[in-house]
Amino acid sequence: MTNEQIAQDLVAKFGEDKIYGIMENYGLLNVTTSVDTIVPLLHYLYQHPTFKFQFLTDLAGIHFPDAVGQELGVIYHLHSLENNVRLIIKLYVPIESPKVPTITGLYATANWMEREAFDFYGLIFEGHPNLIRILNVEDMDYHPMRKEYPMEDATRQDKIDALFGR
Amino acid sequence: MSDVALVSNPNVGIDKSEENKKYVNELTTLNLGPTHPATHGIFQNILTMDGETIIDSEQTVGYIHRAFEKIAERRPFYQITTLTDRMNYCSSPINNMGWHMTVEKLLGIDVPKRAQYMRVIMMELARIADHIICNSVLAVDTGAMTGFLYVMQWREHIYEIYEELCGARLTTNMGRFGGMERDFSAEAIRKIKHFLSEFPKGLREFESLVKRNRIFMDRTTGVGAISSERALNYGFTGPNLRATGVDYDVRVMNPYSSYEDFEFEIPVGTTGDTYDRFLVRGEEMWQSLRIIQQAMDNLPEGPYHADAPHYYLPPKQEVYNNMEALIYHFKIVMGEIDAPVGEVYHSVEGGNGELGFYLVSDGGRTPYRLKFRRPCFIYYQAFPEMIKGSTLSDAIITMSSMNVIAGELDT
Incomplete structure (x- = not known):
């Protein structure tokens, strides 16, 4: 079971328009999919007789402000413990309506991971049982990991205060 | 603190519904944490308890979130x-x-x-x-x-x-x-x-x-x-x-x-x-x-x-005597690479x-x-x-x- 076989199988099953962006990063297969495919795709991988991607290692949000229409991303890290193969699945949604179906029905562990992605990136996981902030305070009105909220710039010139400047 | 937590978590609290009638005692809500010596860290657990038994609980985390x-x-x-x-x-x-x-x-x-x-x-x-x-x-x-x-x-x-x-x-x-x-x-x-x-x-x-x-x-x-x-x-x-x-x-x-x-x-x-x-x-x-x-x-x-001179700091004594070491030291410390x-x-x-x-x-x-x-x-x-x-x-x-x-x- 190689990365190529997995990629070919997924493309054969879901079609080239749904599974694209296939590449290998340091031996790790990456595929990109669309919002409406992610739940069937994860179920398919879970129930596949040989692949058995039944462990959700991690779920990360990401923000690319320059990619118009695909600003926010979700990155699923799957692991097939039986075959010891890892797989990364990405999907991108527009920032105006960052709606992604939840996968808490398949993985109980996705609950807090999706809450974290909502908290920091504002991704709305539709169908999530309890989509509230998890690490930040509840009355925060923005999503701090988005790129439009920069940390203080280390090279800024305007702070010349002798005590608090750099 | 407990008042704040209960107001902000409307789902948790004393549930007087028909289903909970089966419990022997009146249900109590117990706020364990955020700072409690037995939890070894800052976690809040809001427990719904029937006497000594935990019926339901909700966790609040993020008290030491440092971004x-x-x-x-x-x-x-x-x-x-x-x-x-x-x-x-x-x-x-x-x-x-x-x-x-x-x-x-x-x-x-x-x-x-x-x-x-x-x-x-x-x-x-x-x-x-x-x-x-x-x-x-x-x-x-x-x-x-x-x-x-x-x-x-x-x-x-x-x-x-x-x-x-x-x-x-x-x-x-x-x-x-x-x-x-x-x-x-x-x-x-x-x-x-x-x-x-x-x-x-x-x-x-x-x-x-x-x-x-x-x-x-x-x-x-x-x-x-x-x-x-x-x-x-x-x-x-x-x-x-x-x-x-x-x-x-x-x-x-x-x-x-x-x-x-x-x-x-x-x-x-x-x-x-x-x-x-x-x-x-x-x-x-x-x-x-x-x-x-x-x-x-x-x-x-x-x-x-x-x-790996671009990423590994040179020994300090070389930094003062060797130009390449000084350059790399400076570039690494300033994060210029x-x-x-x-x-x-x-x-x-x-x-x-x-x-x-x-x-x-x-x-x-x-x-x-x-x-x-x-x-x-x-x-x-x-x-x-x-x-x-x-x-x-x-x-x-x-x-x-x-x-x-x-x-x-x-x-």
């Missing part, structure tokens, strides 16, 4: 090492080296064998320190203070070895990209050998106090159990997963830093209860000792860091499980995105399920045996 992932997007790579220290502060060398290996993977640096073995020794010492704390504090929570006091001195010995190698004790900032910052001194080797010869006695003494202690076994057996299916579904890794009977260990599945050279076993439990978690951690300490012994016996000669474009995921077996680093680099001096996979954060969400129907005192030791570290959970 590490956001800060990391502004820091040069080497400055992120100090952030990783502060995640699982019981075993910070593992975090440091996991991060270093992630960046080395991105940069394509080959670490010499001696540095890899040194890393293995320090990581296994850190694992022992982590498990010492978890197991002895679990004993304290069940009422056995003595074992904790006896075994804590061995953590002190481990911290002295850290001091020999990096000067720090808790937040170690140990190692560099490409290897270690200095070789083992004669004193460090003496201390490690002393630890290897003396610690088994201390550990055996601790185990003789606790392991087959009738009171301890009665308190922990069958408490806070979870099945292997649920544990996998909840993303458990590390000792907590192995206690349920799944032999998943990153050191064996995806060996890093020459772990494939060593012979050791993965202890597994059967029922996934508190006692199994205790036993798995206890046995892992013996296996760690085996690994350290093998690494010390076969410690290769040679350089203790890679030849760009990393290549790429995405890399690397995971190590931390004290609590698979500690992963997902790094997206856009070719700049800082990561574009850095996601820490913190095992604590992921498995703590199973806590309500594990304590449902148990008593309050059982919930305390369940939490203690899961080794939930607030720093790692909240980043």
Whole structure:
């Protein structure tokens, strides 16, 4: 079971328009999919007789402000413990309506991971049982990991205060 | 504090519905935490209780959230090492080296064998320190203070070895990209050998106090159990997963830093209860000792860091006499060296499980995105399920045996 076989199988099953962006990063297969495919795709991988991607290692949000229409991303890290193969699945949604179906029905562990992605990136996981902030305070009105909220710039010139400047 | 929590969590509270009529007593809401001596960290548990039995619970986390992932997007790579220290502060060398290996993977640096073995020794010492704390504090929570006091001195010995190698004790900032910052001194080797010869006695003494202690076994057996299916579904890794009977260990599945050279076993439990978690951690300490012994016996000669002048700080005496060294020193310290474009995921077996680093680099001096996979954060969400129907005192030791570290959970 190689990365190529997995990629070919997924493309054969879901079609080239749904599974694209296939590449290998340091031996790790990456595929990109669309919002409406992610739940069937994860179920398919879970129930596949040989692949058995039944462990959700991690779920990360990401923000690319320059990619118009695909600003926010979700990155699923799957692991097939039986075959010891890892797989990364990405999907991108527009920032105006960052709606992604939840996968808490398949993985109980996705609950807090999706809450974290909502908290920091504002991704709305539709169908999530309890989509509230998890690490930040509840009355925060923005999503701090988005790129439009920069940390203080280390090279800024305007702070010349002798005590608090750099 | 309790008023605030109850107002902001409308779902939790006293439920007077028809279904709850079956409970004997009137239901009470108990606010355990955020600061409570028995939770070893800042966690809030809002428990709905029927007498002494927990009916339902809700967890609030994030009290020590420090925005590490956001800060990391502004820091040069080497400055992120100090952030990783502060995640699982019981075993910070593992975090440091996991991060270093992630960046080395991105940069394509080959670490010499001696540095890899040194890393293995320090990581296994850190694992022992982590498990010492978890197991002895679990004993304290069940009422056995003595074992904790006896075994804590061995953590002190481990911290002295850290001091020999990096000067720090808790937040170690140990190692560099490409290897270690200095070789083992004669004193460090003496201390490690002393630890290897003396610690088994201390550990055996601790185990003789606790392991087959009738009171301890009665308190922990069958408490806070979870099945292997649920544990996998909840993303458990590390000792907590192995206690349920799944032999998943990153050191064996995806060996890093020459772990494939060593012979050791993965202890597994059967029922996934508190006692199994205790036993798995206890046995892992013996296996760690085996690994350290093998690494010390076969410690290769040679350089203790890679030849990577763009990323590895030159020795200080050269900085003052050698122009190239001065340039590299300046560029590294100021974070002027760009990393290549790429995405890399690397995971190590931390004290609590698979500690992963997902790094997206856009070719700049800082990561574009850095996601820490913190095992604590992921498995703590199973806590309500594990304590449902148990008593309050059982919930305390369940939490203690899961080794939930607030720093790692909240980043």
